Amino acid sequence: MTLSEEDYIKAIYHLGKGEQTPVSTNAVAEKMDTKPSSVTDMVKKLSDKGVVNYRRYKGVRLTEYGRKIALSIVRKHRLWEVFLVERLHFSWDEVHEVAEQLEHVKSEKLIDELDKHLGFPKVDPHGDPIPSKDGEFKKAVKKLLSDALIGTNGVCVGVKDSSPPFLKFLDKNKIALGDPILVLEKEEFDGSLTIKINNKEMRISEQIASNLFVEIID
Amino acid sequence: MTLSEEDYIKAIYHLGKGEQTPVSTNAVAEKMDTKPSSVTDMVKKLSDKGVVNYRRYKGVRLTEYGRKIALSIVRKHRLWEVFLVERLHFSWDEVHEVAEQLEHVKSEKLIDELDKHLGFPKVDPHGDPIPSKDGEFKKAVKKLLSDALIGTNGVCVGVKDSSPPFLKFLDKNKIALGDPILVLEKEEFDGSLTIKINNKEMRISEQIASNLFVEIID
DNA sequence: ATAATATTTTAGACAAAACTAAAAATTTGT
């Protein structure tokens, strides 16, 4: 697979929400910042290679083979993201561009050893699950903290609102990405939550909770 | 710089022995496993960009600007090699191909953080020096271990005698290329050395020492 | 249902980087 082919495969994978639904030419073009005619050309090539199913005017979707390739790219991307954040002091919003490049490096040993080196992480710094070597996901569910049930055990994996005031609030309250969170109580009246984070109980408003993404472990 | 341009720059750099001497079109073609006519084309383009000086039929050499680029690529290549060997359990002869890919990843922060992460290594696993960020080398000198002074810190980089018995000896004593060596003591009487290698002290005869090349860090 | 609109494909061109075959310049051998 060439670099360009891999980029298309990844785009089709993401647009297809992990599979199924055929993706429109225009959608791919938009996502890849290219022209629809270019997409048509590439999609024909990928079809010849058995990576996608394509019928003109009807959109495109990955074959089982194409999905395998997509998952291996996603796996590489997310493992590199973990490496960048955990070992090289990148912040979680700086990693994407670099991981985008690293994901194209070809070496099975490299990625297996990287996985081992990082302790076989299950999610990337944004909380998205990392496919295993054989293409399986640990189905981790990402949801807003405000949507979590009482008793939910999760990991703080992202923010919806990334404005400075909100980030500053998190910082001041020592809430960081990767922190485990347990939901203890939920107030009917205002939707505020009592949570346990870093072994400390605290109460947060509905507004805060609805801007924090958590990943539910099971 | 495109990937291809970077490869040419690196080839010209290496063939020019770190600078100076003009390099022939044929030599570049041979090194890059391509045709001389392709080299001519590319070299013209690089000349237009100010990366090389080129006069037809007279060969090509890097400009000061081109040398800067070459050094930054070499720096990346060698830092990645250190990473692969020290952190991901690659052996020193497996790293080249992968480092060849990683060296093209563009991110200043990535390489600076990697450097820091690895503890600012001065040489790669083959004992070749790693250019610093501003393009300086710690001029590494290669000499026979038997010629090294007490206290010398170096890296094992080659053998003079490459006969099976000698190589077998090295293997049995877990002395491998890339291993760092510290000279602790030198016996007047027979020239035998006490060295520290892989965090283990051992004594080796003058004969062994005079067949092992080491690269001295400073 | 059909005209208007939007999407997608086709056809033809272009740039980058490679190649082949032939021409030009340089180097070598006598």
Added chain:
DNA sequence: ACAAATTTTTAGTTTTGTCTAAAATATTAT
């Protein structure tokens, strides 16, 4: 010095991935 051999360049193609403009198909709105 000059013919032969070698090296290098030029000219013309090819492939990959892109683009524009125009044609074809699908969707939507009346």
